[in-house]
Amino acid sequence: MTAGFPDQALCHQALCHQCQPGKVYLVGAGPGDPGLFTLKGKTLLECADVVIYDALVSPPILAMVNSQAEKINAGKRRGAHSILQPDITQLLIAKAQAHAVVVRLKGGDPFVFGRGGEEMAGLVKAGVDVEVIPGITAGVAAPAYAGIPITHRSYSSSVTFVTGHEAAGKYRPEINWSAIAQGSETIVIYMGIHNLPHIVEQLLTAGLSDQTPVALVRWGTRPDQEELIGTLATIVAQIEATAFKAPAIAVIGSVVNLHRLLASCRPRSM
Ligand SMILES: C[S@@+](CC[C@H](N)C(=O)[O-])C[C@H]1O[C@@H](n2cnc3c(N)ncnc32)[C@H](O)[C@@H]1O
Structure with a gap:
């Protein structure tokens, strides 16, 4: 678990998982302007243990991830898949078994053409605690x-x-x-x-x-x-x-x- 959490309710809630299996947060990063990112999303990046992010997440938002978090680029651009979709779900399951706060960071909104529904269903079926934080869609x-x-x-x-x-x-x-x-x-x-x-x-x-x-x-x-x-x-x-x-x-x-x-x-x- 990373040090230096902001004293906010969401991080406290996330910390409660420290002694339990972890939780995955499917977070919408919005379309790029960091001013459009949600407060909930920003707070989670500040206390995440692992952040698995997509290609369209903008650099200023990635810069909000705390320095001790493990950052994994699962970026997908047309024709080039860094990590295949079933492997991403498996990776999320594995990370949630080892860490308290796992953030799956996606461009825009996770549930709008973002495969957030598929990933969430896979996690629920695997018995992993999961929550969605919507983002502003492009x-x-x-x-x-x-x-x-x-x-x-x-x-x-x-x-x-x-x-x-x-x-x-x-x-x-x-x-x-x-x-x-x-x-x-x-x-x-x-x-x-x-x-x-x-x-x-x-x-x-x-x-x-x-x-x-x-x-x-x-x-x-x-x-x-x-x-x-x-x-x-x-x-x-x-x-x-x-x-x-x-x-x-x-x-x-x-x-x-x-x-x-x-x-x-x-x-x-x-
Ligand atoms: C896989 S979809 C993800 C959509 C994302 N979940 C959302 O809610 O915005 C990727 C497509 O979203 C659109 N897109 C995402 N971010 C964009 C941006 N900043 N400006 C314009 N189009 C964008 C483009 O059409 C891009 O090919």
Whole structure:
């Protein structure tokens, strides 16, 4: 167990596990700006024995981990897995058997396209005590930092969060793009850059106008945030022309037009 805990209720609660099997905290790190990280998450990093973190956790948040904690990079980026998912769950189980406070730190929110549900289920089945600490998801924060409210009384009363990921060309997710196009005024796509040509085609086939506005927000809420604004007709060519890369959130719908008015007063990263 590490020394120098802040005198806070959560750490006391975590310390109570010292003589018992450990506990795993699935902590959402948020999208990158450390100012958006929860107080609960920060407190746990200050008293963790082990922190197992993903690739999208930002450096300022990793810097909050106490110096005596064991830090393990389980980072996964497209096509490159540092540790395979079943092995991550096994690692969490093993660490919880040996340490009191084990933090599983994930970008955004653990339960939003973060496999937090799978890991939590694996831990519960193994009899490991586990708790989730939500984080701010990129699909809300990245558009906000680009001056795009994902709902607005005049433009959008519904929003769908959807993954655009397909695994190394082997399969397409069975996402009903037609139903999404017809049923949701704002579409927020995670992991969609690589597959965007296919997604755009599906949305046009489903009847969306090619003038529907699209925003891509890369590294949202971080100091190096980048945006690309276009329409369904132009966005694929814009990606090619600018070599725009993941990780990015795509926002599709008329709320994107608010970017012109609101982007000038967007927040700054801490
Ligand atoms: C595996 S998902 C994890 C999502 C995460 N659990 C969340 O709630 O934000 C990874 C994808 O989230 C999106 N993403 C995560 N952080 C981002 C950021 N700071 N800016 C833009 N997109 C981000 C990208 O689409 C990225 O490919």
